[in-house]
Amino acid sequence: MLAKRIIPCLDVKDGTTVKGINFINFRDAGDPVELGRQYSEQGADELVYLDITASHEGRKTFLDLVRRVAANINIPFTVGGGINELKDVDALLNAGADKVSVNSAAIRKPELIDEIAKNFGAQVCVVAIDAKPNLIEGTFEWICYLNGGRISTGKNLFDWAKEAENRGAGEILFTSMEHDGVKNGYANEALRTLSLSLGIPIIASGGAGAKEHFRDTFVEGKSDAALAASVFHFGEIEISELKAYLTAEGVVVRKTKM
């Protein structure tokens, strides 16, 4: 049976892992390759490396780090940040990344999703979406944001996710900006709506603070995978213990001991 995935996310700036509390005030959490290797040994199912300053400052992504990760780690990993065109994707995949995550660039130029899917296959194309509810004419509507949450796009989360799927996205990585860093659980209602309306896997992001939050996003949010950063980086949740907990709760996760 297909297992629910646990995905530590390593936000990288200047070669070091950092994690934002609501996207600001970074705290240092170590060497990205070493940290990734440790997570892999603890039972992480995938890793995500995000070059967090890339889209904001227009920096190109970190190919050397990608090569080192690919050489040292035996589980799949996704890279994101600063991907603006097809040649960025080509370079990252050639450096050994398994998938790329596109966010702002895909909103600005949606055809990028079609191009990635056509040239490299839908399975490499993760479309990352940052969104939060806006009060519009008396009701809350989920709106997508650009550049790490700095610019509102006016695009509806569910419409954009559906468009991304139709254009060839292989997975949706949805971050609820209001839940991110707060450690109060994932945005399961929105995740559930996404999961039930799309035919591609949904990765939940933003809000993990306790083991129960992972169970809840798999069971209530119908998420296919759950991403988290600081709870892992600062040792608040250990991945093998989390998996033992999820197994006991009836959630299918990968057992790593043979």
Place this chain on the structure above:
Amino acid sequence: MTVAIVKYNAGNIYSVDYALKRLGIDPLITADKEILQKADKVIFPGQGEATQTMQYLKVHRLDELIVGCKQPVLGICIGMQLLCRFSEEGNVDCLGVFDTPVLKFHPQKQENKIPHIGWNNLTNLKSDLYKGIPDGTFTYFVHSYYVPVNEHTIAETDYILNFSASMHKDNFYATQFHPEKSGSAGELILKNFLNL
């Protein structure tokens, strides 16, 4: 031991290179006929689309070369699918080592997401390729097309239906999953292949 990785227009070839290096093997990534023929082991890996990869193999005469290999060959993911007779992905004739079609997954329920992405169990393990690998071991899959269970199947996985996670015929071995991305279980499977 020389291990050759077939170089063609599929993605993810380098992750196999990295995985073998972690096992202490320095493989040759090549489309050179002589090197491929002389290698002790040949790996035919990759991620990609069936029509485009088949066309490339034909233009570069790699199709005949792969089918004519006498040493152990390991097809991975699209490599496995290309070793089959025919693929529904673009309705293209493939290499025909395994006399089976490659079919598109059709979701039966809402939770049947396509592509099949992630870690899933291997069951009904039948070959030396799986020496030391217990039934139920998880490996990493990424695909939207599958090979039905057939006489060559040596491992099965359940997603929407039971399909071939792995096949074997003569000197040809194949995995739908990515051993190079399947943690320590994947490393053992690659080691077993190298020891064949």
